Amino acid sequence: MPVHARPEVVVSKCLGFDACRWNGETVREDFVELLGPWVRWHPVCPEVAMGLGVPREPIRVVEQKGAPRLVQPATGRDYTEPMEKFSAAHLDGLGPVDGFLLKNRSPSCGPLDVKIYTSLKPGASSRRGAGFFGGEVMRRFPLLAVEHEGRLHNFILRERWLTRLFTLAEFREVAAKGAMGALVKFHSRHKLLLMAYNQRQLRLMGPLVANPEHRPAGEVFADYRTHLGLALARSPSAGQVINVLMHAQGYFKKQLGAAEKALFLETLGKYRDKKLPLSVAQALLRSWIARFGSDYLAGQSFFAPYPEALMEITDSGKGRDY
Ligand code: SF4
Structure with a gap:
């Protein structure tokens, strides 16, 4: 965990x-x-x-x-x-x-x-x-x-707020250490999450972390903080999130049976139609990561961006996600 x-x-x-x-x-x-x-x-x-x-x-x-x-x-x-x-x-x-x-x-x-x-x-x-x-x-x-x-x-807005909150908190702790190695790990761990939220910002953040000009760590962290804030400020579209979920499911395409794939597609459809929160699709993928193993996916914050105890699916029923 x-x-x-x-x-x-x-x-x-x-x-x-x-x-x-x-x-x-x-x-x-x-x-x-x-x-x-x-x-x-x-x-x-x-x-x-x-x-x-x-x-x-x-x-x-x-x-x-x-x-x-x-x-x-x-x-x-x-x-x-x-x-x-x-x-x-x-x-x-x-x-x-x-x-x-x-x-x-x-x-x-x-x-x-x-x-x-x-x-x-x-x-x-x-x-x-x-x-x-x-x-x-x-x-x-x-x-x-x-x-x-x-x-x-609203469960969709709650998921987005919690994702933003816990990701920013983790970055604050990494930035406090000021080590470039820790930033590289942070960036790698959040890659799928950033891919879902904002691919443009993700493309700008990669070269920052690589730091080919050897800029001082303080400057790099300050710029990264801005890009991270901008990336998370925009709500991800359901289409972008589904692309990332499909990409992750692709890791297990040989192991999954037809019924499991069909259930996954049905879950994605309900997520797209705002009938289920993202955490349901994430939980399915987490179960496959546990079953079949993938160190890369297991480390991705996208599947557990905040504590599991907060992943409730109760909702006001108003379905507002503006
Ligand atoms: S009572 Fe009013 S001012 Fe005080 S915390 Fe609540 S909303 Fe804010």
Whole structure:
């Protein structure tokens, strides 16, 4: 079984860490509890941290003179500057971090999908955008694994977030050692994963790792980090992923019977139609790797990009994977 790095994750504190919501409640998320033993959480509640109490009158994002403001309708108080100040100071002071898990729809934490009102009046119309803290996270860390908990109810989005999170965490640990040999191993171990995610970036990363000009390791790691972030930022198409799965299945074409091949094709079809998560096809391949043996495939992160205990197939049923 592969040993996974432990990601550093900033999380909205109300997602089970504290009863700090405006109404004095917390939000219990099964997935956050499941993930707990595998990551290092860094909980934060921007509203409490900038001085609001619990319970408190709710705040909302309101568009005023073309600019979003963070306002408390019950009092008319404007919390824009305190929130901006807190967000900048908190994010400036963060240590190494691989991802964020933020509260959906919060005017502070929400990274997207937050209601932006046109006025303070009840029933005012709205559009969707980012909250203040969540928006600042998105601006500063476009290459990290940032999500809100609502989207992670969808198994496809959850798989992508976990893949990104654990891969970035592993790279952070490799980069901390600064040894080119470790980078070569990392690149080789993630080759199929990168092939599925972004072949263009993979082509650029190969020469970086080969380093024919003998550039200093620090420079190579910095460039590689950017390319890795870009490669994982884009969701892989089902077609690219299926190509990689078929490529891997090709290693066992002589050993597999017709029924096993048919089951595999059926599983790929269901994955393509979003009826099954990728982890089901990966599990089939892992069983063949264990049965027939292939050192190369056994070492590929593509088959177990994050701990197996997190490979659940439960889903909200909404099938959103935007
Ligand atoms: S959404 Fe963010 S600001 Fe609001 S209670 Fe949760 S942690 Fe605090």
